[in-house]
Amino acid sequence: MGVGCAILVLIAFSGLHQLLVTVPWLFVTLKILGGLYLFSMAVKIFRGANQPLIFGPEGQAEKIGFGKSFSVGLVTQLCNPKTVLVLAGIFAALMPRDIPGYFYWVLPALGLFIDTLWYTFVAFVLSSARPQRVYLRYKKSISRISGGVMALLGIKLIFTK
Numbered sequence: 001m002g003v004g005c006a007i008l009v010l011i012a013f014s015g016l017h018q019l020l021v022t023v024p025w026l027f028v029t030l031k032i033l034g035g036l037y038l039f040s041m042a043v044k045i046f047r048g049a050n051q052p053l054i055f056g057p058e059g060q061a062e063k064i065g066f067g068k069s070f071s072v073g074l075v076t077q078l079c080n081p082k083t084v085l086v087l088a089g090i091f092a093a094l095m096p097r098d099i100p101g102y103f104y105w106v107l108p109a110l111g112l113f114i115d116t117l118w119y120t121f122v123a124f125v126l127s128s129a130r131p132q133r134v135y136l137r138y139k140k141s142i143s144r145i146s147g148g149v150m151a152l153l154g155i156k157l158i159f160t161k
Helices: 002-022 024-050 066-078 081-094 103-124 129-159
Strands: none
Touching: 002 066, 002 081, 002 103, 024 081, 024 129, 081 129
C-alpha cells in the first residue's frame, strides 16, 4: 500500500500539477470538485461515527506470502481512484504555485512512509482484541475529528485562491 501511495503521489503531483498550472480553468474546476469530494467524504465519516464496526474472529485470515501480499496491496492501492482524488485535492489545496524540484523526491517518500506506517499500525495494532476495544470506545470522537479535518480541507480547497 505504501509503494502504491508513493507512485500515486508522484503521478498526481508531477503530471497533474503541470497540467493545472498550464490550464487555469482546469485548476479551478479540480479545486472545486476536489473540495466537494473531500467535504462529501467528511460527511460520510461524520455520519458513520455512530455505526458499529464488526470484527471477524481471530485466526480466520488466510496465510499468504510477502510477494502475494505486496502485489495485492500495490494493485489495490493503484486501482483506487479515491486515493488519486484525495491526493490531487490535498496537493491543490496545500502546494505553492512554484514547487521546488526536491518536492518530487520528498513527497513520494513521505507518502510511502506515512501510508506504510498507517497500514502497519492498522495490521499489527488494531488486529488484536484490546486495541480494537479501545478504538471502538473512542470511534465516535475519532471519526468526528477526522471528518472535521477533512471538511476543513475541502472548504479551504474551494475558497483559497
